[in-house]
Each structure stands twice: as C-alpha cells, then as structure tokens.
Amino acid sequence: MSQAHSAVEARHLVKGYGIVRAVRDVSFEVSRGEIFGFLGANGAGKTTTLRMLCGLIRPTAGTALIDGFDVFAQPMEAKARLGYLDEEPFIHPHLTGREFLDYIADLYRMPRGPERQQRMERLLGLFELADRDGELIGAYSHGMKQKIGLASLLIREPSVLLLDEPTNGLDPRSARLVKDLLEELAARGTTVLLSTHILEVAQALCRRIAIMDHGNLVATGTMEDLRAQAGSAQATLEDLFLRLTAGPESSALIERLLAPQP
Numbered sequence: 001m002s003q004a005h006s007a008v009e010a011r012h013l014v015k016g017y018g019i020v021r022a023v024r025d026v027s028f029e030v031s032r033g034e035i036f037g038f039l040g041a042n043g044a045g046k047t048t049t050l051r052m053l054c055g056l057i058r059p060t061a062g063t064a065l066i067d068g069f070d071v072f073a074q075p076m077e078a079k080a081r082l083g084y085l086d087e088e089p090f091i092h093p094h095l096t097g098r099e100f101l102d103y104i105a106d107l108y109r110m111p112r113g114p115e116r117q118q119r120m121e122r123l124l125g126l127f128e129l130a131d132r133d134g135e136l137i138g139a140y141s142h143g144m145k146q147k148i149g150l151a152s153l154l155i156r157e158p159s160v161l162l163l164d165e166p167t168n169g170l171d172p173r174s175a176r177l178v179k180d181l182l183e184e185l186a187a188r189g190t191t192v193l194l195s196t197h198i199l200e201v202a203q204a205l206c207r208r209i210a211i212m213d214h215g216n217l218v219a220t221g222t223m224e225d226l227r228a229q230a231g232s233a234q235a236t237l238e239d240l241f242l243r244l245t246a247g248p249e250s251s252a253l254i255e256r257l258l259a260p261q262p
C-alpha cells in the first residue's frame with residue numbers, strides 16, 4: 001500500500017439508530033505518526049465514530065479507511081493494522097493478565113518464543129501487572145482492566161491505535177505513563193486517534209483536535225486553528241470547547257434547581 005494514504009480516514013460517516021442521528025456526516029483524516037484527539041459532550045457521537053472506524057458497527061452511510069483499506073470491504077487488511085480499545089473493553093474475566101496476553105498473541109498468530117515472551121513480560125512490567133500473576137482479570141480494578149486492555153493492543157504492535165478514553169479510570173501515575181507511551185509510539189510512527197473528556201490530555205498530547213457536537217464535527221485543527229476559528233488568540237481549550245458546544249449556562253441551571261419551590 002502506498003504511503004500516499006492517510007493512516008485513518010473517515011469519509012462522510014453517518015450512523016442512525018432509529019430516529020437518533022448519532023453521527024451525521026463526519027469526515028476527517030489522520031496522518032501517520034499523528035496523535036489526533038476527539039472531544040465532545042456526552043452523547044456527541046465519539047464512541048459511535050470510533051466503533052465505525054474499527055469495523056465494530058456498520059455505518060448507515062460513508063466509508064472508514066485504515067491505511068487506505070476499507071474496514072468493511074477489506075476487513076482483514078484493515079484490522080491487521082489496527083488496535084482498538086473500547087470505552088468498555090471486553091476482557092476475558094476467567095484468564096489471568098499473562099494468559100490474556102498469550103491468548104491475544106495466539107489469536108494474531110504471533111510466533112511463540114522468547115521474543116514474544118519478553119514483550120509480554122515487558123508490557124506486564126510497564127503496567128505494573130507482573131506481580132498480579134495468578135489473579136483473574138475478573139478481580140481486577142477498573143484501571144487494571146484498562147491497562148491490560150492497552151497491553152493487549154500493544155503486544156502486537158499495530159500501526160494505528162483507536163483509543164476510546166484510554167486514561168479513563170487510571171491513577172495519575174498510570175495516566176502519565178500512558179501519555180508518555182503514546183507520545184513515544186507516535187514519535188516512532190504509530191498513529192493514535194483517541195477520544196477523551198480530559199482537556200489537559202488532549203492539549204498536551206494531540207497535534208490536532210476534533211470537537212464533536214450532536215453528531216457533527218464542529219471544529220478540527222491545531223489549537224491555533226481552533227483559536228483562529230473562535231476569534232480568540234488567548235482562549236484555552238476549555239473556553240473553545242464550551243463555546244463550540246454551547247448549551248445553557250450551568251449557573252442558570254443551578255439557580256433554577258436551587259430556587260425555592262412556589
């Protein structure tokens with residue numbers, strides 16, 4: 001496949017659930033080695049977009065491409081390049097962390113041997129899960145599940161990572177580890193598309209940011225692009241986010257809630 005293709009491309013993606021238009025007409029491209037952040041209010045359509053890009057749900061219309069391969073027309077080619085972490089990842093509860101990584105490595109036909117073993121041990125060590133041997137994943141905390149989910153992607157070194165809220169539930173040290181790791185992977189050519197509600201994560205990590213609102217992409221670009229679009233050179237990402245996803249003022253809502261009943 002020629003390098004002319006973007007690592008990820010959403011082409012006019014649309015997803016409807018009955019009368020709910022979860023994703024309306026979303027198009028964007030992510031270049032190789034770029035960290036691209038997806039922001040949006042609850043229910044804006046981020047997870048639905050990520051799930052279409054990884055082939056988990058079929059779009060009502062539009063195309064999802066990974067490294068130039070259509071996720072639905074050429075699923076083997078696309079998925080071989082892809083690692084996807086769901087916001088609620090299913091991780092087999094009856095396996096230990098080590099067994100789960102082994103299972104994933106088998107599933108992706110990674111040759112058994114010292115190299116694979118070493119990579120597995122390094123990942124377990126990195127995520128501080130090596131000494132939890134013998135413990136079933138079902139007994140893991142939320143953050144530990146998140147970490148073994150990430151390890152299960154990284155064991156097979158995909159060139160594109162689609163991560164739905166990867167730092168959700170992680171303690172500050174683990175969150176920092178994940179941020180540093182993603183930066184290092186991107187520097188080595190891995191493409192990362194992540195959704196997050198943590199604006200600091202988006203601002204620190206992402207070269208470009210897309211903001212979704214009610215199923216639409218309302219802005220895409222670098223911080224400078226977003227500031228220019230909002231006409232405010234000093235705006236923080238929080239200012240931009242609140243401006244672009246305008247809802248009722250929270251102070252007015254709180255006042256109404258706490259107002260004495262007639």
Ligand code: ATP
Nearest residue numbers: 017020021022040041042043044045046047048049
């Ligand atoms: P959050 O930040 O809360 O995770 P999100 O931006 O990821 O939100 P989505 O989960 O993509 O949002 O949901 C977008 C819209 O689609 C919401 O209105 C949601 O209720 C709806 N939706 C998502 N999945 C389904 C489904 N399986 N059936 C019906 N409606 C759905």
